[in-house]
Amino acid sequence: MSQLRIAEIFGPTIQGEGALIGEPTVFVRTGGCDYRCTWCDSLHAVDTAYRQTWAVMPTDAVWQEVQRLSKGNPLTVSLSGGNPAIQDFTQLIALGHAKGYRFACETQGSIAKPWFSVLDTLVLSPKPPSSGETVDWTAFNACLQAATGAGKIVMKIVVFDDTDYAWARAAADKYPDLPLYLQPGNLEVDPEIAVDPQNLADKLLWLVDKTIADNWFVPRVLPQLHVLLWGNKRGV
Ligand SMILES: C[S@@+](CC[C@H](N)C(=O)[O-])C[C@H]1O[C@@H](n2cnc3c(N)ncnc32)[C@H](O)[C@@H]1O
Ligand SMILES: Nc1nc2[nH]cc(C(=O)O)c2c(=O)[nH]1
Numbered sequence: 001m002s003q004l005r006i007a008e009i010f011g012p013t014i015q016g017e018g019a020l021i022g023e024p025t026v027f028v029r030t031g032g033c034d035y036r037c038t039w040c041d042s043l044h045a046v047d048t049a050y051r052q053t054w055a056v057m058p059t060d061a062v063w064q065e066v067q068r069l070s071k072g073n074p075l076t077v078s079l080s081g082g083n084p085a086i087q088d089f090t091q092l093i094a095l096g097h098a099k100g101y102r103f104a105c106e107t108q109g110s111i112a113k114p115w116f117s118v119l120d121t122l123v124l125s126p127k128p129p130s131s132g133e134t135v136d137w138t139a140f141n142a143c144l145q146a147a148t149g150a151g152k153i154v155m156k157i158v159v160f161d162d163t164d165y166a167w168a169r170a171a172a173d174k175y176p177d178l179p180l181y182l183q184p185g186n187l188e189v190d191p192e193i194a195v196d197p198q199n200l201a202d203k204l205l206w207l208v209d210k211t212i213a214d215n216w217f218v219p220r221v222l223p224q225l226h227v228l229l230w231g232n233k234r235g236v
C-alpha cells in the first residue's frame with residue numbers, strides 16, 4: 001500500500017468552493033506543496049514548520065478514516081492540500097470507487113499524475129500574479145493530458161485585484177473548453193481571528209460587478225461558502 005503524507009482528514013462537511021459547492025464532502029488534506037502562495041489559507045499543510053503535525057499513513061488507514069467519518073455512506077472525497085499531486089492516490093481512489101465513493105482533487109496544475117484520469121472531478125487552480133508564483137503552462141497542459149478520462153475537469157481562479165482579474169481573463173481565453181469558476185481572494189486567513197462577513201461580501205460584489213460590467217459571461221463567480229459559515233476554522 002502506498003504511504004500518504006496527511007495533514008488532516010475531516011468532514012463530512014460541505015464543499016465550499018467551485019464546481020461542487022454545497023456537495024457533502026470528506027476532505028483528505030495532504031502535507032507539502034511545491035508552491036508558496038503569499039496568501040495561502042492552508043499554510044498548516046504547506047509550511048515545513050508544520051511538518052511534525054503531518055502523519056505518514058498507509059493508504060488503507062486513510063481509507064478506514066474516510067469510511068469512519070462518513071459512516072460507510074458513499075460521498076465525495078476531496079483530495080486537497082498542500083499539493084495532493086505530490087502523492088500517489090491510485091489505491092485510495094480504487095478502494096473508494098469500489099464502494100461507490102467519488103473523488104475530486106484540487107491542485108494548482110504544476111505536477112501531473114496518472115491517477116488524474118480516474119478522478120470524478122479535477123479542479124485545476126492556476127495561480128494569478130498576487131500569489132507570487134508563476135504558472136508553468138507546459139506542466140498545466142500535462143495535467144490536462146493526464147486527466148483524459150476524468151469525469152470532469154474545471155478551472156478555478158482566485159482573484160484579489162485588477163491585475164489578477166486581467167490574468168484570469170487571459171487564462172480563460174487559453175482554455176475556452178474548461179468550465180471556469182472565480183472566487184474572490186481572502187486575506188483574513190488566520191484561523192484564530194474571526195472573518196468580517198461584510199468584507200467577504202464586498203469582495204464578492206466587487207468581482208461580480210466586474211464580470212457583469214465587462215459583459216464577461218463565461219465564469220461562475222462564487223464565494224468560499226465555508227469561510228462565510230465558519231471563517232478560517234480548521235476541519236470544516
Ligand atoms: C489551499 S488550496 C490546496 C490545493 C492546491 N494547492 C491549490 O492551490 O489548488 C485549495 C484552494 O484554495 C484556494 N485558496 C488558497 N488560499 C486562498 C485565499 N487566501 N483566498 C481564496 N482562495 C484561496 C486555492 O487557490 C485553491 O483553489
Ligand atoms: N468546506 C471546505 N471547502 C473547501 N473547498 C476547498 C477547500 C480547501 O482548502 O481545499 C475547502 C475546505 O477546507 N473546506
Ligand code: SF4
Nearest residue numbers: 033035036037040082
Ligand atoms: S498552491 Fe495551494 S496549498 Fe500550495 S501554497 Fe498555493 S494555495 Fe497554498
Ligand SMILES: [Mg+2]
Nearest residue numbers: 041042080224
Ligand atoms: Mg481552503
